[in-house]
């Protein structure tokens with residue numbers, strides 16, 4: 001289902017079948033091939049993590065060329081670990097493309113049925129999720145960390161997508177991108193308790209701490225809201241184990257963000 005492509009130093013994961021059959025482009029980036037320095041090395045795509053503006057802009061321009069969607073057609077979010085979903089409109093095109101201030105405020109998921117627009121979620125350990133309705137020509141992207149997972153941001157996103165395209169979630173496909181894996185995601189008692197109530201099998205007590213399988217939680221939610229299990233595809237890469245990715249946890253909070261894009265061509 002997924003294909004890894006390295007071009008001009010940038011390494012992306014795509015879903016070729018979705019693009020060739022339905023004209024829906026899905027892209028996951030990592031940290032390789034950009035201009036940022038120090039803890040942001042090198043393809044940091046966030047304007048909001050302390051990196052130099054010019055470097056991030058250069059990185060975004062390079063990615064824009066690679067994914068063939070100009071920054072004037074990107075839509076990004078001021079993510080807040082919520083379950084707020086925004087259905088984008090024609091006039092939102094370009095918001096958050098070349099700066100942080102114009103990004104869509106206070107939301108963690110976008111729904112779009114506008115051709116040519118790349119909706120993006122920025123992550124470093126949190127789970128990037130794409131939901132697509134090929135027959136309804138509508139797509140969505142969500143950012144789900146542990147807070148977003150508990151708030152069921154993916155369930156809210158799927159509901160909004162159903163409403164927007166008028167088709168049931170049984171017609172959807174979902175793609176779960178690189179995120180912190182079940183072996184790496186260690187949490188304290190307080191967070192573990194929250195997950196134990198609803199997702200006991202995703203909580204693993206080990207000799208040295210408690211681990212949570214966020215991917216399992218997200219997958220369960222996607223199935224719960226009606227997306228067929230066989231239509232949910234997950235990339236195995238762990239952002240914390242794999243140094244090709246930015247990891248908020250591995251890099252102690254000072255780091256960049258990789259992106260997940262979805263666009264109707």
Ligand SMILES: [Zn+2]
Pocket residue numbers: 180181182183184238239240241242
């Ligand atoms: Zn890991």
